[in-house]
Amino acid sequence: MKEKKIDAVEVWKELDALAPRLGLSVIDRTVYLHLLRLTHVEGRRRLRFSILGIAPHLGLSGGPVREAVRRLLEKGALRLIERSNMGHVVEVRLPGEVRVPGGSGAGSRDKLLGGANLDKVDFLRSGALRRAIHAREGGVCFYCMRHTPSRAHCLDHVVPLMEGGSNSYRNLVSCCMGCNSEKRVQAAADFLRQLYREGRLSKEDLSARLLAVQALAAGKFRPQVFGGENAGSEGGTKHKRAREGATPLPPRPRV
């Protein structure tokens, strides 16, 4: 059955609102957007696809795409209809149709995470917070988009500390060691253009990364913070959360 075509602007806005609440990484978002493009933009909800069939269109290898599809299934953005040697058949839900776990919508997860306080958190303060930034990027360098194993990743200040940057999740990204040492004190946009000139990013990737830098600064890539670390402001927030009756988020299941 042909579905009614979507209002792409609305869907884009809904995705922007949903992604941080579900803790979608940059790759999760990329895969989800691609699947939305192949379904709802074409007036349908279901799609048969294979991981290796779509990965080249995204400039990714199969592993990260497979992981992203698993997470999207877990988080309810996709519904599995069938899986076989031929690939997956899924129903792709619009962002506005995806239920945010633990609450009826906006704000519930933010409350668990400490709400507005998250902006004040020093994400270099503990291992759990540093890992939350790495997890947000999903094992991919924020700059060059190469898969980056955990033994070879590090955190980078998008705006260097000496230029006034902070340790906020809005200014920290997970990247490969090569990008970390090459970028040094360059502005992120300049460094991304350098990667493009060197042929390490396609034109489309460059545009996407420049948008990602803006989205990061605008607070749209909120990391998931788990129970082992309170996400509030320095000192005492753990107790404050306890008083408020907030329970820690469960660890994210392994995917």
Ligand SMILES: [Zn+2]
């Ligand atoms: Zn890199």
